[in-house]
Amino acid sequence: SQKIEQNSEALNIQEGKTATLTCNYTNYSPAYLQWYRQDPGRGPVFLLLIRENEKEKRKERLKVTFDTTLKQSLFHITASQPADSATYLCALDKVTGGGNKLTFGTGTQLKVEL
């Protein structure tokens, strides 16, 4: 069956360091992968999208890689700040007869400490 795995344990890092979050999947051939941020009591907010033919995507302090051979995406936040503390969700698309729909991982909580 299809599975998306993110580290369920919280990731604690020091301010200024690079945070790296992992998203692994099985039995999927996604056309693209997305990363969302979710703060407590709020809905997920889109951050980055990377397509199957792209290896890397950057946006300001964020970087996403996508390895379709390893079936893995890495999400990096450089020069992390306490404001980056949140839960980060990866999502893979699935093409259906009526259009694409996303399947989300369970998310990894990131805590950036002073």
Added chain:
Amino acid sequence: DAGVIQSPRHEVTEMGQEVTLRCKPISGHNSLFWYRQTMMRGLELLIYFNNNVPIDDSGMPEDRFSAKMPNASFSTLKIQPSEPRDSAVYFCASRTGQQETQYFGPGTRLLVL
């Protein structure tokens, strides 16, 4: 734009009661998604609509759940009768046909006693 609007934000009800959650998507978005989020199962897609037509309801847990989209600016998710295991945060999201990204509402936190 106000973003995706959901109401109510919080709902507490007793087992057996009917619950109706409401969603107004972003104007111009023609796809609408209903999700449920729990600690145990994460964010699960329940149903989605394209141009007001239900496309995939395979995530709807059982017949107690139903969803409608009578027009492009309004959708409802109904649970009848509600059960304690339905307690969760329910999110609505929308997007345009040309976009892959989804825009989420603030969610409705449902507690069934």
